[in-house]
Amino acid sequence: MAFSHGSKAVLTVNSVPITAYTESAELNFDVDTDDIRVMGKRVAEYVAGLVAGALNSGAVYDHAIAAMIYPAALAGKPVTFEFGPQGDDAGMDKWTGELIISGFRISTSTRAKATCNWTAVTTGEINLGSYSA
Secondary structure (H helix, E strand, C coil): CCCCCHHHCCEEEEECCCCCCEEEEEEEEEEEEEEEECCCCCCCEEEEEEEEEEEEEEEEHHHHHHHHHHHHHHHHCCCEEEEEECCCCCCEEEEEEEEEEEEEEEECCCCCCEEEEEEEEEEEEEEEEECCC
């Protein structure tokens, strides 16, 4: 097993590397399920349906990331993403696909750095591959 620290992660959106600004990234999937509860049975059965995914990210605010994420959010069209939760060394997992930016939030405080958080839903197939040398 190859464990790693989250600081090794890499993230690219719309062919633009944003790792230098990113403090957190979360890729998640949910599988729709529905239960079948028919008379004469003692237990419910389940069937799987569609898979829905999302990518959520938090970053240090900078014009460079705002200039990339905000226009993509306004366009409402899919953009590509590449996420390496353990970095981009050869053999490490690489998640790729398309997503639609569904939210962009900027936060400031007199006691903290300026940050931005954005959310996106995946669209189409999400692929799990690996980085090559």
